[in-house]
Amino acid sequence: MKTLLKPLLAALCLLALSAPALAQYQPRAYAPEDLRSLSYNDQVRVIRLEYREQSGGREIADDQLRFYVDQVNRSNWRFSDIKRDISKSLAGSTGPGPLPGGAIRCESPDNRSRVCRTPWSGPSRLSRQISDTRCEESRNWSSQNGQVTVWGGCRAEFVEGWGGGQGGAIRCESPDNRSRVCRTPWSGPSRLSRQISDTRCEEGRNWSSQNGQVTVWSGCRAEFVEGWGGGQGGTIRCESADNRVANCRTPWRGRSQLVRQLSDRRCVEGQNWSSNNGQVNVWAGCRGEFARAGSGSGGGDNGYTVTCASQNGGYTTCNWPPGQGRPRLIQQLSTQACIEGRTWGMAGSNRIWVNGGCRARFGN
Template identity: 30%
Template sequence: MMIAHINQLTLIAGISLGLILRTIPVSAQQTVTCESYKYRYQFCRVNTRGGVRLVRQLSNTRCVQGETWDYDRDGIWVDKGCNAEFSVRGRDSGYNNNNSYNNNNNSSSGDGTAAAVVGGALVIGAIAAAIAGGSDDNSSNNNSSSDYPTITCNSKDNSYTLCPVDLRGRRAYLERQLSQAGCWEGDTWGYDREGVWVDGGCRGIFEIRG
């Protein structure tokens, strides 16, 4: 009886969350491919004000943020042979969808069906996170494949969390996302001289570079 009751509550919560999210505009997202042709610098103009995340490296050359790729508010740049797919989220309608390097425009603003799906995904993610349990610690990592020191930072209970680390004169980069929730620089994660902060359920491994 208890299990059945929990299942009913989960179903009700998922449906309710989906209905609530129908009234909330979902930020437009798209996948962009940007290639450093013949190892030359290439700038791919796209709205990046909601953040950029490297989804899949397509080149043999390693794509390292801050070295062979990065972005500003006007777009993404690649260099030295980096070719990759990037997930881009915009906060307004300023996407430029006429460029050849934009493979997919998956805008979902105002789409109630997509919002309901997001609601269900959030419930499933919460259940999965509860099952996974025991991996919420914020700590430095010694077993990362990165050549740089790293720190794992977790937004516990989807709330703002600061993971202290001395970043004076250094920068933090997202090496790997560990959460179902998206980790978007300037939105759900960032850093200052006191350390790396995360919010909105973001959990990831962050490189600390000089």
């Protein structure tokens, strides 16, 4: 009897010694390429196992797990796609190269900040959100030339912010109502192409553009494109914010005309807007879009013109540059009659005076 017990006791001892090693054993993830052939519970099981295997025992985040299951059942991802994507995710961005479509992935693990380099030198835009946490630029992600930064649990894929040419778009956002300046890939002004914020974006009220940059404030978040195509036939937007004077440069050298009023307050030339060669001036709440004046809109379009208005019916003078000859009345803009010698005339050789409510365009 003792002879039989000795081998049995030895086997039990060996089994006891090997128990810790067996306890540490983790089964490898195994599944067919087509994960749709598995039940939902088996899909979850093999994805969890694959993530543990690649991460050294860590558990996959619930939102990432749901993302993979959705990709399997909605986008026909195969098991090799899941394994490849987990590898890229654990690498922090794109691993050895960009994702299909030229995208990169950047993820904020455990709400920590993460910086991911991009294969393009310009800014980036979000193309696909992976996290349950909503990814909003400036709130939990941002981009600068050559990199994307995520924080606060944002996990997403990003692509190049513009195509590198002059026809792309940039995104500029005012986080927490703060002012933000965004550079543009074009040298001219910009126009709004798509509003993102619940706050209405209105040029002059919470966004503006100058050559080479867009500025947003007071909660405006939007995408912007080039303001004109670079030719003489485009338009510019000029707005008087809080009744202040705004001076807006134009890409044409001649006179400008109002083509679309944006403000509730009526824009009347000479009363709250004017134009000189190379710029439009607005004040007293006028907000509008302006274009180069057509050749058929007045006799002075091919020469030098000045709009002069009698402010509050009083005596007002306006510059008339030397060397331009004596001006003549081109177009009366006021309901009050403009009569030379009575309500308008020359004050010396380089100034026009108006009075009695006269408002008109003068030219040579």
